[in-house]
Amino acid sequence: MAKVAVMGSGNGSQAMAADLTLKGHEVRLYEMTDFINNPNTKYVFDNKQIRLEGRAGNGIATISCVTSDIVEAVKGAEVIFLPLPAFSHDYYANLLAEVAEDGQIIVLTPGNLGSLVFKKIFSDKNVSADVVFCETATLNYDARILDPGHVYVYDRNYGIKCGVLPASRSSEVYEILKKYYNEFIPCEDVLACGLHSLNPCLHLPGCTMNAGRIERSKGDFYLYEEGITPTVAKVMEVLDAERGSIVKAFGYELMTVAMELAEGREPRTIWEEVNGCQTLEFIKGPTSLKNRYFTEDIPYGLVAWSELGKMLGIPTPLIDSFIEIGAIIIDEKPRETGRTLKKMGINDMTIEELKKYLGH
Incomplete structure (x- = not known):
């Protein structure tokens, strides 16, 4: 069982947290305090459960940790997934720069070249942790939250282009990501991936x-x-x-x-x-x-x-x-x-x- 962190509590984040949990991984789901009172988020915070239906499988996932404490969310996580819109990247880059640990992989799904934004912000903040950035060309799930605690996946996306920064570490990163997803197709680098966010x-x-x-x-x-x-x-x-x-x-x-x-x-x-x-x-x-x-x-x-x-x-x-x-x-x-x-x-x-x- 691997420990992973999933940022956010929207459609893609809840689908990912539920899917990875049902696959046997220990998932920590993080959301900012500003959004906890949203009914769809509050239910998950209160019950730690997400009902998953559709093309990602069916079942009720009990999430290991649902938190607004970023340290609790990412501590010891092998991969930090961000199934979030691009306008959130600056905020999360600054947030994760304070808590990232050696050996972690930060994956933007999708990236829209956000991995370059993360690299710049981590550099500007003199982050010493050995972190690798990764981005995909699209989200893994076409999903919608139907009711609080209930997310439906209309379709799974396969053959998703994926880039690694730095590109020289692509092979090792893809081997790790295979634990979670088999649908990633390696790109030459994150720029090639970002240019294929269609x-x-x-x-x-x-x-x-x-x-x-x-x-x-x-x-x-x-x-x-x-x-x-x-x-x-x-x-x-x-x-x-x-x-x-x-x-x-x-x-x-x-x-x-x-x-x-x-x-x-x-x-x-x-x-x-x-x-x-x-x-x-x-x-x-x-x-x-x-x-x-x-x-x-x-x-x-x-x-x-x-x-x-x-x-x-x-x-x-x-x-x-x-x-x-x-x-x-x-x-x-x-x-x-x-x-x-x-x-x-x-x-x-x-x-x-x-x-x-x-x-x-």
């Missing part, structure tokens, strides 16, 4: 081009079934092509959105892959323009891609257009608040310097 391409064209429908529908909107039309899919193809140019310029092997959706088959167009896809057609939402499809994918996805394009001298006109339109939608300045090269600690680096920084 949510901005999957979400933003359909959401932005259907902003009026989202506002008007009051929650009755199906992104893939009604929001992705042939025209919207064409825009997705161009957006994905701009991302692909950045991926190729760094020398990484490219997986397109269509290839991701094809899951090993010969890929068709994005429209052909989305149209009638049974795993996508019943997904509802977003319910408002404040959804993370906007507030996360724009500042922490598109902004990072745009800045990496500038580093390489690659134009990204459609990515930049969605950032500008998105700034109005979310009433924010994403180029100031988002995932910039400076916040990732890689500004003013040459490509060679960046590769060395990544651990090659």
